[in-house]
Amino acid sequence: EAQVTQNPRYLITVTGKKLTVTCSQNMNHEYMSWYRQDPGLGLRQIYYSMNVEVTDKGDVPEGYKVSRKEKRNFPLILESPSPNQTSLYFCASSLLGEKLFFGSGTQLSVL
């Protein structure tokens, strides 16, 4: 089944404790992206990647890192999480120029 898989679905952590949210897709998509969804703000892009080893900042990249060492994986790294990074995170992928497929989301709470 074609899908974008994020893990974990739920995560509670404390300020400053490094964490990684994993994202994997099995559709051989070149393009992958991370979004965060916040009440009243909709979906905002954090980082995106056009292909392996090619990443770029989206609209709200501060406090986040990403890497794209393999085509199927695009992890989101929070080196020192803060409470303002409490949010619902979505990973997405697509063929270049095509519609996005989204993962089921990761609800992150930073205390």
Place this chain on the structure above:
Amino acid sequence: DQQVKQNSPSLSVQEGRISILNCDYTNSMFDYFLWYKKYPAEGPTFLISISSIKDKNEDGRFTVFLNKSAKHLSLHIVPSQPGDSAVYFCAASVQGGSEKLVFGKGMKLTVNP
């Protein structure tokens, strides 16, 4: 500065009637527009799209209308069904791709039986 605006946060309609969801944009460079639908505890899923070279695109019960001069698009759902109850996001991009897709804030549609 929001480039894609969904000014109504919610809409409630009766089953069988028409649902009209509106979206405005400010960037005249946008040339590709999409609607995504999101159920609770799930990721958004693609619903329908329209290129700026068209003014209408239809897919079953869903039709998207684009008015470039007004920088406005709308999604019509006819007839509305309870299973259509979800949050709908309008999105736009430049050069027809999903890269740098800009989303609106979303609108919650409730279809009452």
